[in-house]
Amino acid sequence: MIVRARKVTAVALTSFLLAVAPAVGGAALLPGQLPSAAAQPDVSVDNTDGATGTVSDTPMTQAGNPFLTLRIDTVAPSTVTTTSDPFVTVRATVTNTGDRSVQDVSVRMQSAAAIDTTAGLRTSLTLDQDSFDRVGNFVTIADTLEEDESRQFDMSMPLRSTTEPSLDIDAPGVYPLLLNVNGTPEYGGTARLDDARFLLPVVGLPRNPDEQDPVAPDASPLPPNTRNPVAMTVLWPLADIPRLAAGLPGSVDERVRLIDDELAGELADGGRLDTLLKAVEFATQPNLDPGGNLASSLCLGIDPDLLVTVSNMTRGYLVVDNPADPASTAREGTGAAAAARWLSRLEAVASSNCVTAMPFSQTDLGAVADIDDAALLRGALTAPADIVDGILGITSTRGFTWSSTGGVDANTADALRSAGTGTVLVADNSLSPPTPAPTSLLLTGTVPPTDTEPIAPLAATQYDAATATALAGVGDTPSTPALTPNDQRFDLATDSRTARLQDALGAVNFHALVGTDRPGRTVTVAPPQYWTAGGDEPSAILSSVSSLLRSGLATPRPLSDLLAEPVSGPPVNSIDAATELDARTIALVRSQSARIETLMQSLVEEPQSPLTPRLYAAPLREDMLRALSTAGRASSIDEEAGTMARTRLAATRIGLDTIYGSVTVLAPGGVYTLASEQSPLLLVARNDLPLPVNVLLRVDAPPEMTVSDVGVTQLPARGSRTITVPAEVDDTRNLSVDFSVTTLDGSRLGEVSTVSVRSNAYGQALAIITACAGALLLLLAGRRLWHRFRGQPDPADEGYERP
Incomplete structure (x- = not known):
């Protein structure tokens, strides 16, 4: 990452007693904004060839x-047109963030040459001050600025x-454009102490008011070249970070x-998602x-997870006190009404879009492809x-995937193709070799198709990466996409929100203004999927x-037309971060x-129940995808997003x-006594799940016991069964x-339930004893009958007299 370095410490500040050059330039404070403003000298080094050198690093x-x-703070006009004022006015604020007062605080405005490459949309914001060679006068905005004191000013x-x-x-x-501020810290010398940079799109020039000759070129406005408009497709994301509590299965009544309840604020009037949708409506x-x-060139990219969350919010919801324990105490959510209104508007x-x-x-x-789980891939x-079609009642564009990271590797491309994707949208800097073709054949890791085994090809279409990076900087949580080259990275915290919006406006206009002599110009504009633009920013960009479409600098290219484009040019590879x-x-x-898939295979669907195994397990599988979410990972909340995933x-x-613990065998009390060596065991299995479940019985018995397999047993929902x-x-x-x-x-x-079994089985000894007893019984009965048949009294009857 490039940092606009401020390396010189206060100890070395006395070395900044630089030569004072004559003041040249014409930037001026607007009348009435500040007290008397006197021109101040530029802090530069005299040289023999007349060039202006600047201090390379600001002191710290x-x-x-x-x-x-x-x-x-503000730039007016934010985009220059033929009907704009013939000057640019910047409102800015300078703040003493040091440890001492600063005297003679002065500012001037500078500009550099027009950008001629897409990479320049980012690299131009890190240029050395020497490159900003169109300069105005330094104008004093404060004689002294004490610690923590701020001063706002307007400069034109x-x-x-x-x-x-x-x-x-x-x-x-x-x-x-650049604003450069000089000052003299206490105990030090005059030095450049900070600067602020931004892009100014100029789609047309107003007339030069200083030109008195009516036939001079500058006497008339200079309109843009509209003979070769750029075909433009715009993706408009509606997404959020995962908000649903994890670990809870699906339900029809809970x-x-x-x-948290932050989504309620984002859906409410003035919230982030409200302004993103309102910008399209307007x-x-x-x-x-x-x-x-505009409607033709625009396509809404909607995260189904957001729709699932908002749709459920409309029926009332709870906010857990501890996200790590979703079943713990919870409070009432406050956004049900806002969710219903927003969903209705969407x-x-x-x-109609x-x-x-x-x-x-x-x-x-890429992570989903690496996991290699077919069910997870289908869910992604x-x-x-x-989901989108079911909730919104529409037919969305299918066979198209917008990469959340900006690229796809060969393994991911194979996964996309197996899931039915025909075209994937990636960043142009992820493709090799670079290609101007709207769509190209994307090479994957699979063996090429043959006549006997055809495989549907996967096409890649591209969005401009530099424009995406500029758009990612818009909002209250700016981010830098993962595939952004190092020379286009810098600390976004050093720029104000207004400056970052100006950079985005410059990037959006760039493709319509540059390369007008190149045939077949096309561009796809795609902000990050989780985009924190808010306030007036979405409306300003749309x-x-x-304006580009109305002026003829651009023509609409619907996403459907882009997807219908035949692949052209050489096949390409795509890299992924x-x-x-x-x-x-x-x-x-x-x-x-x-484990989720295993559970799904065992659950049984009940025809009379609205809850199905798929609906029951869906939130759990979606939790896996939420844990792999890229939302917020490229921004300042990256660490928070990682913690949330864990x-x-x-x-x-x-x-x-x-x-899994809700289905179990109930342990019987006491000792289980078998009446014989082949007596059955009676066990009770309980199912506390809201759906029936098929189970197998697992037995771990000693060698002296043989247990027969009872096969599959179905346990009723929230019930028990004797096995x-x-x-x-x-x-x-x-x-x-x-x-x-x-x-x-x-x-x-x-x-596991442990059962103590007591058996009355005596084995072979019991059989012998029983046989002997039977034989003795027969012998005694035969003896009695023998004596009776012979009419002889039985000796056993001695002493017994008949009545």
Whole structure:
């Protein structure tokens, strides 16, 4: 990452007693904004060739803080047109963030040459000050600025002029501008203490008010070249970070639980998701988009996880106090009404606009492919369109996948193709070799198709990576996409929100203004899927696109037309950023996903119940995808997102353990006594799940006992069943037998129940004794009958007299 370094400490500040050059330039404070403003000298080094050199690094305090911090508040106009004022006005705030007062605080405006490459949209913001060679005068904005004191000011400079210094902008384009602040810290010398940079899109030049000759070129406005407009497709993301509490199975009557209530604020009036949707509603209304050009070029990219969450919120929901324990205490959620209103508005917008489903929860497709779980892959890529269509009542664009990381490797490409994806959207800098073709054949790791075994090809279409990076910087949580080159990275915290919006506007306009002589110009604009733009920012960006379409600088290219483009040019490879998920996380998702699939195979569907095994297990499988979400991972909340993922996995594991423990064998009290060596055992198995479940009985018996397999047993929902277990014992001692139930693939459910068995089996000895007793009985009975037949009294009857 490039940091606009401030390396010189206060100890070395006295070395900045630089030569004072004569003041040149014409930037001026607007009248009435501040007290008397006097021109100040530029802090530069005199040289023989007349060039201006600048201090390479700004000084810092001993604590490592800058002495002054400059922030851009507003830029007017944000985009220059032929009808704009002929000057640019910047409102900014300078703050003393050092450890001492600063005297003679002065500011000037500078500009650099127009950007001519997409990479320049980012690298121009890290140029050395020497590159900003169109300069104005330094103007004093404060005689002294004490510690923690701030001063806001307005500064204006002509776009072009023949009588005074100007920004020297003479043609449409995108121009880097800079505000440079000088000052003299106490005990030090005058130095450049900070600067602030931003991009200024110029789609047309107003007339030069200084030009008196009516036939001079500058006397008339200079419109842009519209002879070769760029075909533009815009993806508009509606997504959020995962909010549903983890580890809870599906239900038809219980309210969902969320880990926090922040989504309620985002859906409410003025919230982030409200402003993203409102911008589309406003910009596509018939009076502003009469020809439907903006609506044609626009396609909503919707995260199905967001729709699942919002749809459940409309029925009332709870917010857990401890996300690591979703079953713990919870409070009432406050966003049910806001969710219902937002969802209703989205249904109306979606019914008349292009809609495509993002991968579920913006999941890391590379990680899903590495896990190699077919059910998980279906949940990430196939189910999203069904979810979006079912909730919104529409038919979304299918066979299209928007990569959440900006690229796909060969393994991921194979997974996409197996899931039915025909075209994948990736960043242009992920493709090799680079290609201007709208769609290209994407090479994968699979053996090429043959005539006997055809395989559907996978096409890659591209969005401009530099524009995506600029758009990612917009909002309250700016981010830098993973595939952004190092020379285009810098600390976004040094720029104000206004400056970052200006950079995005410059990037959006760039493709319409540059390369107008190149045939077949196309561009796809794609912000990050989790986009934190809010306030007026979404409307400003869509308004800029709409202006390009109205002016003829761009033409709409619907997503459907892009997907219908035949592949052209050489086949390409795509790279993907290395996953930020560690091996332990991947392994845990793989193992828990397998447990979910095992559970699914054992659950039984009841025709009379609205709850099905698929609906019951769906939230658990979705938890796996939420744990792999890329939302927030490229921004300042990366560490928080990682913690949330680990918490989610832990909660899901606990939830699955609870579900598995809800089906068990009940331990009988006391000792189980068998009446014979082949008496059956009677066991009770209980199922506390809301669905019937098929189980197998697992027995761990000693060698003296033989237990027959009872096969599959179905336990009723929230009920129990007695299982008769045929057993044979050939020993008389007490035995301990372990019983448990398992899923159909042998995964144990519940706890092991140990049964003490006492057998009355005497084996061979009992048989001999019984035989002997029978023989004796027969002998005695025969003897009695013998004496009776002979009429002789039986000696056994002696002493017995008849009555």
